[in-house]
Amino acid sequence: MKIKQISIFLQNKKGRLYDVCAVLGKNNINIRALNVAETEAFGVLRIVVNKPDEAVKALGEANFVANITDVVAVEVPDRPGGLAEILKVLADEDVNVEYMYGFVEKATDEALMVFRFDNPDKATEILKKHNIKIASEKEIKEL
Amino acid sequence: MIWNEKFECMPAGELKQLQGERLKKLLPYIYNNCKAYKDKLDKAGIKPDAIRSIDDIKKLPFTTKVDMRDNYPYGLFCTDQKNVVEIHVSSGTTGNPTLVGYTRDDIKLWSEVMARSIACAGAEPSDTIQIAYGYGLFTGGLGFHYGALEMGLRIIPVSAGQTSRQLKIMQDFAPKILGCTPSYALYMAEEAREMGIDPKKGNWKIGIFGAEPWSEQMRTEIEQTWNMLATDVYGLSEIIGPGVAQECPNKIGLHIYSDVFYPEIINPNTGEPVKEGEDGELVITTLTKQAIPFIRYRTRDIVSINHEKCKCGRTSPRISKIRGRTDDMIIVRGINVFPSQIEHVLLGIEGTEPYYQIVVDRQKHQLDEVEVLVEVNSKMFSDEVKQLEHLRAKIKKEIESVLSIGVKVTLVEPKTIERSMGKAKRVIDKRQM
Known part of the structure; x- marks a missing residue:
């Protein structure tokens, strides 16, 4: 997504x-x-x-x-260590983050962040595998 | 002193005859030894024996930088490469450089005209000369070297750059004559002052400055700063290198050695001669050169000419300082730069389009700086800064390798480069000469 x-x-x-x-x-x-x-x-x-x-x-x-x-919009748990958990998953799976930044608004209680990967498809797959939530185009539009 | 009185002070009638004889000999030489010239003359319907006097030169076709490009590398040579003892290259208008070659006799000619030039500036044998023109493929350093050797000067062949070393050398060996580009002379003086050295306190007598355009204001500044007589030397590698023309201490024009380099001043649009004293394009025929003789070579430099005998005794005509160019070539730190060279580089890099602008600037007493602005398009644009930086570095590296000078490359937004009449303005020259 x-x-x-x-x-x-x-x-x-x-x-x-x-x-x-x-x-x-x-x-x-x-x-x-x-x-x-x-x-x-x-x-x-x-x-x-x-x-x-x-x-x-x-x-x-x-x-x-x-x-x-x-890019991929990732829902990051809004608590200490939340971003670190996601980055660990990516690092362990050898996915490189080119850059990232935060959204102005939230879709849920979780913080929404933009991730730019060199291979977004592979990154999406890995995030899903680890039950990390990703926002869809539709969700972004409705923010 | 006058190095070669016989030729430099030859009465006008005699000189004209000599030029005619030399041209008469030159025509069959190029016709029989060079296919490119033969084709050119055949196309113009001229047989070598149609040239009987120097006035017949007007019948001959011009030679241009395009001929050099089309015949790269050896097409304009009139002698076998085994007779060539030295080659030099300068900027071409696009990918290939301009190649020039010298036979042993051509080197002798170069030594002779450069000796005439150094003497014309006012040097005497046994003076010491510091040659701060670049040695190498650029003709400046070696041209001065050959002339100074011929004259019997004590040569300090320091080449260009390494300013603190230049200053140390001039303090230790007290040269009387300095040869370099005029902007480098001012730059060195500035560096000297910063190091606590007074440039006035030297043994200086004469400076011989060239390879780039400079003004009377710059002359005054150099003369006051260095406490020396500042003279102008003219040359271009196609003709021989430095040593085509030189000012005497009267500073009323540059004596062109017309017994070997026959000058004409033409209207660049019609090709017809302009009146004495009027500005026009300098066209030169090398009357005695062997490796690559040039027939009516269009220098693209705008000058006027004066055939009156000079106060110094020389009868060789005097050309004015260069007043401009008929093409878009600019000279940066003594190096010829054609915008088309940059265009060629950009076209060779994937994704880039030839939307660019060259900005040349010179801070007071500093060297020329070149900035190339390149418009970014969506093909070359990336959301990643490192990709853009990589592209910028690549453009910079390729331009520098073609131009042989350092440049700053700046990526700019599309359609920000000034367009006049739908055509982009390629060069912005902010230098105060």
């Missing part, structure tokens, strides 16, 4: 993050999760939204480079 993440290339320039958010707002697209990775010269904005295909289209029209990447 993969979900779609949109990644956007941003130059380190004043107001670019605003520009992205303005495009999304104007198109009535809601951001569910957000993360920025930055270097000296540029940044990569990663977002999960309620309407990913529309978001990519709108951003493309506004001259942004926006690609879709498959």
Whole structure:
């Protein structure tokens, strides 16, 4: 159960993050999760939204480079050691996490986190095998 | 001093005759020894015996960088490679470099014209010269070396770079003559001051600066900073390297050795000659070179010419400082850079498109810096920073290997590079020359 993440290339320039958010707002697209990775010269904005295909289209029209990447939304027990348990499962099964970040809202009592794996299908299988809950595209949309 | 009075001060009529005789000899030589030239002349409908005087040169077709590219590597050579004793390469417009070769006699010619140049600047035999032009495939270092050797100077062949070592050497051996790019002269002075050395306190007499465009303001600054006479030298590897033309201490134009390098100034659009004193493109014919003679080579440099006899006694005509280019070539730290070279690199990297811009800048007293902006598209974009960094490093490495200079590569958002008339503006030159 993969979900779609949109990644956007941003130059380190004043107001670019605003520009992205303005495009999304104007198109009535809601951001569910957000993360920025930055270097000296540029940044990569990663977002999960309620309407990913529309978001990519709108951003493309506004001259942004926006690609879709498959990620996995994992429900992480919201207590000390909750994230560690999941990471242990992944480490034991030799699954590499490229990066991860949290959702703004929760679907259940558990914390929702975005995981980017090099192999999302294999990761999903392993998580399911260990009874770790994964949120579906539909659930994300209904947050 | 005047190194070769016979040729440098030859009366105009006699010089014209000599040029004519040399051209008459050159035509059958290239026609019989080089297929590319034979084809060019046949296509233009010119038989070698149609050239009877130097004025007939106008009948001949031009040679350009495209001819060099099309005939890479050996197509323009008029002699067997076994007679070639040295080769040099400079930037080509795309993938391949520009190759030039020298026979033993060509090296003698190079030594002769560089000796003329160093003497023209005001050097005397037994002076010490610090050669801080790069030695190697670049013609600067070795060209100066051959000329200084011919003249009998004491040579310090330090090559370019390693500034603190340069400064130590000039303090210890007190050279009178400095040869380097003008921007490097200013950079060295800045470094000297930072190390607590006063650049004025040397044994300096003359600087011979070239390989890049520079202004009268830079000249004044160099002269004041180093307490020396700053002269301009001109050359290009296709013709011979440095030593095509040189300023005398009067600093009223660069004497071009027209007995061996015949100059014409043309309108770059029509190919017709411009009037004396008017700006136009410098076209040079090498009258005596053997390995790769050039017939009416389009240098793309814009200059004017003055045939009046100079106060120094030389009759060799004087070209102005380079006033610009007719193409988009830029010179960075003495190295020729064509935007097309960068385009070629980008086209060779999967996913990249040739949307780029070159920004050249020079902070006061610093060396030129080149930044290449490359627009990111969705094919090359990744959500992972490490992939983007990897791509950036790859572009940087490939550009550097083609240009032989360090560059900064910056990934930018699509459609952020200025487009004028639908065509991207390739070069932004912010340097104050």
